[in-house]
Amino acid sequence: MAENVIEVSNVSKSFGGVKANVDITMAVERGSITGIIGPNGCGKSTLFNSIVGYHPIDAGSIKFENQEISHLRVGDIARLGMLRTFQQTRIYSKMDCVDNMQISVSHRPGSQSTMFASRRGEIRERAEHLLEFVGLYSKRNLISGDLSFGQQKLLEFAMALMNEPKVLLLDEPTAGINPTLINGLIDRLRRANEELGITLCVIEHNMRVIMNLASHIYCLSNGKMLADGKPEALQNDPRVIDAYLGGH
Amino acid sequence: MDHGADGVHMGHHRRPDGVQLAGEYYLLRRRHVYFSRGTGVDVLRSGRIYGIVRRHQASLYRGAILHRAGDRHHCGRHRLRGPYFAIGTLGVAVAAREVAGTIDTIGGGAGISMPFLPLPIEYRSAFFYILCFALAVVAHLVIRWLFSTQFGLAANAIRDDEDKAEAMGIPTLRYKQVGWAIAAFFMGCLGAVFGNMVGYIEPLEVAFPVATFGIFMVAMSLLGGKGTLWGPVLGAISFHIVKETTWTYLLGLQWVVLGLILIVNIVYFQQGIMGWLQAKYPERFGIVVDKSMTAEKGDA
Numbered sequence: 001m002a003e004n005v006i007e008v009s010n011v012s013k014s015f016g017g018v019k020a021n022v023d024i025t026m027a028v029e030r031g032s033i034t035g036i037i038g039p040n041g042c043g044k045s046t047l048f049n050s051i052v053g054y055h056p057i058d059a060g061s062i063k064f065e066n067q068e069i070s071h072l073r074v075g076d077i078a079r080l081g082m083l084r085t086f087q088q089t090r091i092y093s094k095m096d097c098v099d100n101m102q103i104s105v106s107h108r109p110g111s112q113s114t115m116f117a118s119r120r121g122e123i124r125e126r127a128e129h130l131l132e133f134v135g136l137y138s139k140r141n142l143i144s145g146d147l148s149f150g151q152q153k154l155l156e157f158a159m160a161l162m163n164e165p166k167v168l169l170l171d172e173p174t175a176g177i178n179p180t181l182i183n184g185l186i187d188r189l190r191r192a193n194e195e196l197g198i199t200l201c202v203i204e205h206n207m208r209v210i211m212n213l214a215s216h217i218y219c220l221s222n223g224k225m226l227a228d229g230k231p232e233a234l235q236n237d238p239r240v241i242d243a244y245l246g247g248h
Numbered sequence: 249m250d251h252g253a254d255g256v257h258m259g260h261h262r263r264p265d266g267v268q269l270a271g272e273y274y275l276l277r278r279r280h281v282y283f284s285r286g287t288g289v290d291v292l293r294s295g296r297i298y299g300i301v302r303r304h305q306a307s308l309y310r311g312a313i314l315h316r317a318g319d320r321h322h323c324g325r326h327r328l329r330g331p332y333f334a335i336g337t338l339g340v341a342v343a344a345r346e347v348a349g350t351i352d353t354i355g356g357g358a359g360i361s362m363p364f365l366p367l368p369i370e371y372r373s374a375f376f377y378i379l380c381f382a383l384a385v386v387a388h389l390v391i392r393w394l395f396s397t398q399f400g401l402a403a404n405a406i407r408d409d410e411d412k413a414e415a416m417g418i419p420t421l422r423y424k425q426v427g428w429a430i431a432a433f434f435m436g437c438l439g440a441v442f443g444n445m446v447g448y449i450e451p452l453e454v455a456f457p458v459a460t461f462g463i464f465m466v467a468m469s470l471l472g473g474k475g476t477l478w479g480p481v482l483g484a485i486s487f488h489i490v491k492e493t494t495w496t497y498l499l500g501l502q503w504v505v506l507g508l509i510l511i512v513n514i515v516y517f518q519q520g521i522m523g524w525l526q527a528k529y530p531e532r533f534g535i536v537v538d539k540s541m542t543a544e545k546g547d548a
Contacts, residue, residue: 052415078417090415092408094475095401096536103401107417115426116397141536163416 035214093145359450473520
């Protein structure tokens with residue numbers, strides 16, 4: 001049995017009177033693709049934010065590779081090897097695509113010497129290779145803010161890959177992009193998982209995407225863990241069907 | 249919650265990039281070129297320097313002191329972002345002025361008179377002109393090199409989206425500290441020169457001339473184009489052409505004109521001269537524009 005790379009235990013988070021997450025427990029196996037689904041406002045992104053350190057949790061424990069990380073800041077967690085992408089794409093919009101990629105190299109070694117390193121050949125080569133991987137090679141010299149939304153999503157994904165993360169958390173990677181790009185993105189997510197060995201944890205509303213992509217899915221509703229299991233089991237779970245189709 | 253969570257925790261901030269650190273010191277005035285950052289502690293600390301050789305040593309020494317100060321004592325302020333960072337910087341400057349006024353070794357609130365340059369008086373202006381200009385060139389070259397390294401990319405990334413940069417593992421605090429420390433180093437060097445050039449310094453009027461240098465450097469940087477290497481240089485030249493013209497032909501209204509220029513600059517010309525030139529002639533600055541992107545955009 002594969003080890004868990006992320007372990008979330010009894011995590012709760014409230015914003016004033018709003019209980020965004022209540023006693024959430026979940027785990028992500030190393031090398032897997034894990035999905036998180038749930039209706040809008042059910043607390044998926046809050047859970048993501050808690051995991052990557054955007055806000056402190058009220059109760060519970062979050063472990064990354066058996067290390068407690070709930071007290072760490074965003075940058076510290078990222079440098080451990082766990083990155084996230086955003087629902088609303090975030091790139092460095094005034095820089096060109098290659099520069100976006102080059103600054104996304106891993107800062108895990110973290111020495112001051114890398115701070116003043118020249119933009120070395122191998123970094124640029126890898127940047128261009130990954131831009132080719134996501135289909136943006138021809139756009140590599142364009143200012144990233146000029147790309148279409150779907151292309152910016154791909155660029156953000158490539159930037160995450162450039163960082164060589166151990167775990168990548170993707171918040172609705174297919175939201176707002178057309179079906180043609182979605183198919184390509186699914187394929188690239190799979191390849192990143194299989195070829196680069198990156199563990200993926202994906203929040204997704206598109207059921208076709210998540211059911212095809214994930215090996216294990218968690219379903220949240222009203223801030224609580226509603227169900228979890230294999231995609232086929234979850235698809236037929238009346239609680240999940242009810243959460244998506246009824247009452248919301 | 250999905251959208252809200254991002255909105256709450258990931259507010260989008262923009263800030264000037266590290267080039268602006270370099271930009272904020274350009275001040276061309278007639279035949280003299282000054283560096284000025286306006287914190288003034290460096291200026292105060294530059295007292296009691298004798299002789300040309302000693303001046304150079306002291307400049308580097310003061311620069312080193314401020315370098316360390318920038319590196320070690322501003323962690324709290326560096327966690328501030330956007331306009332709050334600027335306000336924090338001003339607060340530090342005001343606090344430094346008050347502290348400087350209590351240090352007897354640099355003259356306290358009364359300030360100190362500087363020794364005369366051991367050169368014939370006719371060479372005095374030329375000497376300080378060359379010294380300041382050389383320092384400006386060195387600083388410009390250092391910043392130019394700096395922005396050819398990973399540091400430059402990181403500074404631009406922090407400018408574009410600091411939260412994203414942090415989420416990608418960039419140690420933003422350390423980059424900002426180093427950027428500040430490098431800027432402080434040159435400010436310290438120039439402060440030593442400036443103190444000797446003026447001949448008398450004290451904390452209230454000379455070291456912290458907010459109404460003049462403090463505003464001028466911001467105006468020059470904005471006019472030339474923040475976030476660019478040459479913007480502050482162009483801004484300094486343009487600003488002083490306008491300033492000298494208004495001071496000569498509109499005496500009495502010069503501050504009104506300066507205020508108007510600042511307002512027009514901030515409201516209608518935020519990109520500055522270099523920003524405007526880059527937008528107008530992108531290919532001349534190595535910026536690739538895909539004409540088809542206009543049609544593709546929004547067609548995600």
